[in-house]
Amino acid sequence: MTDVRVVLPTHLRTLAQVTGEVKVTIGGPDSTQGALLDALEAAYPVLRGAIREHGTLRRRPFVRFFAGEADLSHDPPTTPLPPAVLAGREPFCIVGAMAGG
């Protein structure tokens, strides 16, 4: 089991009633982006539908995933998380895309 650090955008921190980073535990071999998001939504059910669409589990269009200065937004959910995220050296950042006014 691995504890992954997750940074949520302000609106989702408010919604989940958390401050700062959150830690999410994911299982050994299933250390993928999809598994992380599943675990995050299980820990904070209010985030269901806010990061990924209900049903399809597609990333919402104006949500981005960054880690270790890389944009992981377009990686399929089966993509393993970067080693630095799994080792706890880097957080997995969920970001509201810069858009609008």
Added chain:
Amino acid sequence: MSGVRVLVGTRKGAFILTADGKRRDWKVEGPLFGGWELYHLKGSPADPDRLYASQSTAWFGQQIQRSDDGGRSWKPVGNEFAYDGETGTHQWYDGTPHPWEFARVWHLEPSLSDPDVVYAGVEDAALFRSSDGGQTWQELSGLRGHGSGPHWQPGAGGMCLHTILLDPRDAERMIVAISAAGAFRTEDAGKTWTPANVGLHSEGIPDGDAEVGHCVHHLARHPSRPDVVYMQKHWDVMRSDDGAQTWREVSGNLPTDFGFVIDVHAHEPDTIYVVPIKSDSEHYPIDGHLRVYRSRTGGDDWEELGDGLPERDCYVNVLRDAMAVDTMDDCGIYFGTTGGQVYVSTDAGDRWAPIVHDLPAVLSVEVQTLP
């Protein structure tokens, strides 16, 4: 009556304005859900402490918030609005088929008798119902599937179901309105629906008298006369005397019959209010004068009401859900603007005063008259 609670939805949060029965000194609370769009908040007629709010952003989607203590605290409830069965298609702006896609909840209408029952009008247009206080939502798919759905097209603001009128005589009877499909009515709790647009005429659609395709902006009626329904259409103010089966125009002497809001005095079923807007491409009052118009004859004859409203340089809009009335003995009329003002009249529209000046753009105004 002890006072009023005004629920204001804006582009950047919700505000709650409260006052005693005199409605002179106001307490302003908010923003609640700061930074989110609050398309609509509404209280249960059966339990004034039960409030529902539609909270959304393009970034993080839809949330429904519920309060059980009159707005002092809130908790998120269910936010999954899954279309029932085959999703199907409607027409896109270019006339091509486009799959129904949920975008947001425009309007929440709590049941008249059960605080746990609430209806949601959504974009892309559909009607949902919750019977567990908003925890879960089921589509009343007979509306979207009644036959004309594939021909519906969005208006400029999206294809939204924005008005839900519940019938105080019979919980199975409802009228809803969709931009830009028109009005629809059901007499069997939403299983089957009938287009309710006979008598509407719209420029800008191929058949101006079509069964569907009209851009209805808002509907209103008085609970004592449910068969009399008033409509602010894209252009034209309309009236039905037979429960929306047929309509006739009552724009009369209005300076422009374009607008978004329409509402009815709490104690005078023939007294109605609109806010004329210059045109469909100029969404502001004529000549920068913000004016409410009142008819005491159920339409046709209108009088200008401007005492206390801006006389010049006012170029705001008043959106479709941004007018409400209280049920105090001296009926209060309220409306909010895209400039962030919320105005009140405590004498049925003769004189107006701002409650607040500088909120974010106001999307909706509802008022509860508290016991």
